[in-house]
Amino acid sequence: MKFAILHCEEVSTLFLLEEAAKKVGLEAYVFHYKDIRFFAKNGEVDVRARGISLKDFSGIFCRGFWDYQNEVSLLVEFCKRNKIAVFDQALLKRQMISKMHDLVCFENASLPVPKTLYLPSAADEATICSALKFPIVSKEDRSRKGDQVYLLKDKAELRNFLARITLSQRTLGANTYQFQEYIPADFDVRVIVIDGEILGAIERRSADPHEFRHNISLGGHAKQIAVTPEMKSMAIKAADVLEYQFAGVDLITNKNTDKMYVLEVNRSPGFGGFMEATGIDVSLEVMKFFLRKCVSRLRFINKQIK
Helix, strand or coil: CEEEEEECCCCHHHHHHHHHHHHCCCEEEEEEHHHEEEEEECCEEEEEECCEECCCCCEEEECCCCCCHHHHHHHHHHHHHCCCEEECHHHHCCCCCCHHHHHHHHHHCCCCCCCEEEECCCCCHHHHHHHCCCCEEEEECCCCCCCCEEEECCHHHHHHHHHHHHHHHHHHCCCCEEEEECCCCCCEEEEEEECCEEEEEEEEECCCCCCCCCCHHHCCEEEECCCCHHHHHHHHHHHHHCCCCEEEEEEEECCCCCCEEEEEEECCCCCHHHHHHHCCCHHHHHHHHHHHHHHHHHHHHHHHHC
């Protein structure tokens, strides 16, 4: 059973996923989105990666695809036509990447999220100041691994930040930003969810006491923690709202009020630090799930044919 893992950057977890796929009996292939070629002729569409047609693949896992949304959109349509399982299933409905879209979905599902303002044009200082109190967290709408996330402590820092990104937007057509209330916390929590079940959780804590971001990719430390009923309920619901089958749910608790919030949900979470802290083989558990889904899909297709 052939299975393709598509990615946009070389990271160590790609090797782990490839090895795990082989362990569960899948014939694994790893491709960069740049490897993909689309062919349309006489009413037929074919997709090839490094010369290999994807038509007879059983499943395709689209890992992060930040600058390849068009390619993923075309690939999803190809998979629908050829009855190829797509992971994550949410891609069957949308291929956009937007933190603000996700927050709106959480709000509609009555999940607690930090107060947030989204501005297509960031140079609206008055609106930001009237909606939020300092300090304010600013995030590029498609930021990841803590990059392009800033803590603005006062009006002067906000004004300087707005001037900088306004110039960038004018010259480069840069991405949009969201502005969010700051939640005081000494750590945050990453919960891994696979097919609606909790795999485990870690506490992430910055090594720098002056750094408000706790991402492991920025040098933060991680340790395994027990999953509380509140964490479980919020993480499963957040992943379900976005229809993510494999998700990294980030939660944060205000240390002054003890209120827990959903910060964001990652559909392509990094898990190297999680595995190191917990000893749980995330890649193997993910591939076991993908195999079950591929087999189930093939059985369903065969029944329809008969």
